[in-house]
Amino acid sequence: GQNIDQPTEMTATEGAIVQINCTYQTSGFNGLFWYQQHAGEAPTFLSYNVLDGLEEKGRFSSFLSRSKGYSYLLLKELQMKDSASYLCAVYGGATNKLIFGTGTLLAVQP
């Protein structure tokens, strides 16, 4: 089976840096995704990691360690609009499906 864990909530200050962790256990692994979901809206793609290491995209970076079953999403220079849920999702398993974690609700405060 697959199991994905991430913190339920986090709070950070505008302009700061925040790291959202995700650990996973899966029977097959074909990649890890991070999605952002604002309240009342659809999830939108942020990043994809399939090899170990850091992927950087502007203010957002995502890291993967396959041997540790671990990933993090790093958000720099936080803005109020970054307040949202951040969903870690693993692609894999016997039927190659995208399984989501419960999401981390990030609140950015002034």
Place this chain on the structure above:
Amino acid sequence: DTAVSQTPKYLVTQMGNDKSIKCEQNLGHDTMYWYKQDSKKFLKIMFSYNNKELIINETVPNRFSPKSPDKAHLNLHINSLELGDSAVYFCASSSTGTGEEKLFFGSGTQLSVL
């Protein structure tokens, strides 16, 4: 030019009724999905179709019946609605075999069963 569009956006109905949600994608993707997001915001896969064929069917009550008339459409019909069916249902699509199975989501259908 919405990439993945689903209708209706809101659906309020009584217990026991039958309702349908429609989804269409214009991205040329070959795989479509239905996800359910409950009140705790947990996004759970229900079904997946690849080129009109069912490839993933999670443990979903058989009151839920997906139908894919072609690879650009995936509809969800729900019979005998129950209170526990209240949730947001998201349609999504992706292109398989690209090495990056990125999902594009529709805007969601908020179903409220009274």
